[in-house]
Amino acid sequence: MSKAVLWTAKDAATATGGKTTGEWTVSGISIDSRKVTEGDLFIALKGPNFDGHKFAQAALDAGANAVMVEDTTGITDTDKVLVVDETMAALVRLGEAGRARSKAKIVAITGSVGKTGTKEALKYVLSQQAKTHASPASFNNHWGVPISLATLPTDAKYAVLEIGMNHPGEISPLVKMVKPSVALITTVVGAHTEFFKDEAEIATAKAEIFDGLDTDGSVILNRDNLHYFALARRAKELGLSNIKCFGTDAVANYRLFEANIVANGSAVRSRINGQDLEYFIGCPGEHWVLNSLAVLGCVDALGADTEQASRDLADVTPPAGRGxxxxxxxxxxxxxxxxxxxxxxxxxxxxxxxxxxxxxxxxxxxxxxxxxxxxxxxxxxxxxxxxxxxxxxxxxxxxxxxxxxxxxxxxxxxxxxxxxxxxxxxxxxxxxxxxxxxxxxxxxxxxxxxxxxxxxxxxxxxxxxxxxxxxxxxxx
Structure with missing residues (x-):
C-alpha cells in the first residue's frame, strides 16, 4: 500500500523558501541516510562533527524521493533536489508550515520523567477514536519537534508531541511552534540537575510549555508534585485559567483512589472529572498508574471519550527500553x-x-x-x-x-x-x-x-x- 503524500515539490519549496526543478512528492522525512525509507525527503543537517550533505546521494540511492540541501555537490539526481539557504532553518519552516495547514488538536507533553511512555499511551488510546499522529521515539528537541510537525498528516484529528530540554529556554521556541490545545507536565524532579541550580529552576524551565497555549488552552499538572503550586501560579500569570490536575490528592480532577499492581500491569480505581472509572493498564508500576491518570486527563481536555480510553489502556504496554x-x-x-x-x-x-x-x-x-x-x-x-x-x-x-x-x-x-x-x-x-x-x-x-x-x-x-x-x- 502506497504511503500518503506529505509534501509536493512545490509545497515544500514554498514552505521552506527553497528552490527545486523537480516534480517529486515525499511521504516521510529522514535526517539519517542509514534509516531512509522509500519515499522520504532526506534533510542534510549540519553540525560541529557531521555534515549530512556527504550522504545526500546515498539517501537517494536508498530510496529517498528527494533531498533538502544547501548545495548540490556530489548529487547526480539533480531533479530530486530542494536547495535551501540553511537546512536546519528550512526544517523549522517546514515544521511551521505543517502545523499551519493542520486542524489537529495537539497535546504537548514535557516533564522530568514519563514523557515518552505517556505520549505513547495517549497516542494509542486516541488512535482508537480518530486519526492520531505522534512524535516518533524521543523526537523532542530542536530538530525532532519540527520533523514531528512536518510529518503531521493533514487529516489527523489529534496529535501528541513530546518536548524535552536540558537547559533553560529550550522548550519555549518549540512549544510556540507546536501551538498545542493541551499542555501536560508529567512531573518535576531532579533530572538534568547538572545544568540547573535546583529543582525550582527545572520547574521554571518546564513551565515554558505554557508559552505555546492560547488563553483557552488546557493545562494538566501533577497535583502530588512538590512544584504543583509554582507551576499553576505561572500558568495563571500567563492568563491561563483552565488548569486541571491528576494524582492522589482529594482535589485532583483526575484522582487515584486505589491501584493493585501485578506482574503484567495495574488495576486502577479512579475518578475522572467526576466520573468513577475502573480500568486496567498493561504496564506495572506506580509511575504508570499516575501517568495513566494524566492520559485520561488529556483525553478529557480534548473532548474525546474517557470511558473508551480507559478500556483501551489495557492494551498499552511499556515501550522497548522503558519497562x-x-x-x-x-x-x-x-x-x-x-x-x-x-x-x-x-x-x-x-x-x-x-x-x-x-x-x-x-x-x-x-x-x-x-x-x-x-x-x-x-x-x-x-x-x-x-x-x-x-x-x-x-x-x-x-x-x-x-x-x-x-x-x-x-x-x-x-x-x-x-x-x-x-x-x-x-x-x-x-x-x-x-x-x-x-x-x-x-x-x-x-x-x-x-x-x-x-x-x-x-x-x-x-x-x-x-x-x-x-x-x-x-x-x-
Missing part, C-alpha cells in the same frame, strides 16, 4: 527468565520506579530479583551521593543481586553488602559475560541506566539466546 518485559531463554542453560528492559534512560526518580517494579515482581521457584544498574548521567555535584544512596531502596526492597555498571556506579558498589553485590564493571561490554553466566531459570532481571552508559547492549546480549514470549505492542 518492556519479556520472557527470555537462560543464556547458559535450560529454562527461561523474565527481563525488564528499562535501559533507555535513568535519573534517581525513574531508578526508584524501576527498582519498585523489580521488587514487586514474583520470580519463579528458585529465582532471584537481579538489578543491573548503569550510571545516571547529568546529575551535577550530587551525582556521587545519589549513586551511593541507591543502597537504601535496594536493601529495603530486598533485591537479591546488584550489578553496577559505569564509573559513577562504583559509588554504589562501595556501599552494597557482599551478599547483594554481584560486581562492578566500568563498561556494559565488560559486564555481559559475567551476567550471562550468572542468570538462572526463574530469575527476574531489571536493566536500567542512562542512555550514554549503553546498558542496552546488555539487554541485546541477554535476548540473543532467544525471546520466548515477546510483549505485544498495539499499533502506534
Amino acid at each position: 518492556e518485559t519479556s520472557t527470555v531463554n537462560v543464556p547458559s542453560g535450560e529454562g527461561t527468565f523474565t527481563l525488564i528492559d528499562d535501559a533507555y534512560n535513568a535519573n534517581p526518580t525513574s531508578m526508584m520506579a524501576g527498582i519498585k517494579v523489580l521488587a514487586q515482581s514474583k520470580p519463579a521457584e528458585g529465582g532471584r530479583k537481579i538489578a543491573i544498574l548503569g550510571d545516571m548521567r547529568e546529575l551535577g555535584d550530587d551525582a556521587v551521593k545519589m549513586h551511593a544512596d541507591l543502597y537504601h531502596p535496594l536493601s529495603a526492597m530486598e533485591i537479591d543481586r546488584v550489578y553496577c555498571v559505569g564509573p559513577l556506579m562504583a559509588e554504589l558498589d562501595k556501599t552494597l553488602p557482599e551478599a547483594m553485590n554481584a560486581g562492578h564493571f566500568e563498561t556494559a561490554d565488560a559486564a555481559i559475560a559475567p551476567i550471562k553466566a550468572d542468570i538462572h531459570a526463574g530469575d527476574v532481571v531489571l536493566v536500567k541506566g542512562s542512555l550514554g552508559i549503553y546498558v542496552s547492549k546488555i539487554v541485546s546480549a541477554l535476548k540473543s539466546g532467544g525471546v520466548v514470549d515477546a510483549p505485544t505492542h498495539p499499533e502506534r
Whole structure:
C-alpha cells in the first residue's frame, strides 16, 4: 500500500523558501541516510562533527524521493533536489508550515520523567477514536519537534508531541511552534540537575510549555508534585485559567483512589472529572498508574471519550527500553527468565520506579530479583551521593543481586553488602559475560541506566539466546 503524500515539490519549496526543478512528492522525512525509507525527503543537517550533505546521494540511492540541501555537490539526481539557504532553518519552516495547514488538536507533553511512555499511551488510546499522529521515539528537541510537525498528516484529528530540554529556554521556541490545545507536565524532579541550580529552576524551565497555549488552552499538572503550586501560579500569570490536575490528592480532577499492581500491569480505581472509572493498564508500576491518570486527563481536555480510553489502556504496554518485559531463554542453560528492559534512560526518580517494579515482581521457584544498574548521567555535584544512596531502596526492597555498571556506579558498589553485590564493571561490554553466566531459570532481571552508559547492549546480549514470549505492542 502506497504511503500518503506529505509534501509536493512545490509545497515544500514554498514552505521552506527553497528552490527545486523537480516534480517529486515525499511521504516521510529522514535526517539519517542509514534509516531512509522509500519515499522520504532526506534533510542534510549540519553540525560541529557531521555534515549530512556527504550522504545526500546515498539517501537517494536508498530510496529517498528527494533531498533538502544547501548545495548540490556530489548529487547526480539533480531533479530530486530542494536547495535551501540553511537546512536546519528550512526544517523549522517546514515544521511551521505543517502545523499551519493542520486542524489537529495537539497535546504537548514535557516533564522530568514519563514523557515518552505517556505520549505513547495517549497516542494509542486516541488512535482508537480518530486519526492520531505522534512524535516518533524521543523526537523532542530542536530538530525532532519540527520533523514531528512536518510529518503531521493533514487529516489527523489529534496529535501528541513530546518536548524535552536540558537547559533553560529550550522548550519555549518549540512549544510556540507546536501551538498545542493541551499542555501536560508529567512531573518535576531532579533530572538534568547538572545544568540547573535546583529543582525550582527545572520547574521554571518546564513551565515554558505554557508559552505555546492560547488563553483557552488546557493545562494538566501533577497535583502530588512538590512544584504543583509554582507551576499553576505561572500558568495563571500567563492568563491561563483552565488548569486541571491528576494524582492522589482529594482535589485532583483526575484522582487515584486505589491501584493493585501485578506482574503484567495495574488495576486502577479512579475518578475522572467526576466520573468513577475502573480500568486496567498493561504496564506495572506506580509511575504508570499516575501517568495513566494524566492520559485520561488529556483525553478529557480534548473532548474525546474517557470511558473508551480507559478500556483501551489495557492494551498499552511499556515501550522497548522503558519497562518492556519479556520472557527470555537462560543464556547458559535450560529454562527461561523474565527481563525488564528499562535501559533507555535513568535519573534517581525513574531508578526508584524501576527498582519498585523489580521488587514487586514474583520470580519463579528458585529465582532471584537481579538489578543491573548503569550510571545516571547529568546529575551535577550530587551525582556521587545519589549513586551511593541507591543502597537504601535496594536493601529495603530486598533485591537479591546488584550489578553496577559505569564509573559513577562504583559509588554504589562501595556501599552494597557482599551478599547483594554481584560486581562492578566500568563498561556494559565488560559486564555481559559475567551476567550471562550468572542468570538462572526463574530469575527476574531489571536493566536500567542512562542512555550514554549503553546498558542496552546488555539487554541485546541477554535476548540473543532467544525471546520466548515477546510483549505485544498495539499499533502506534
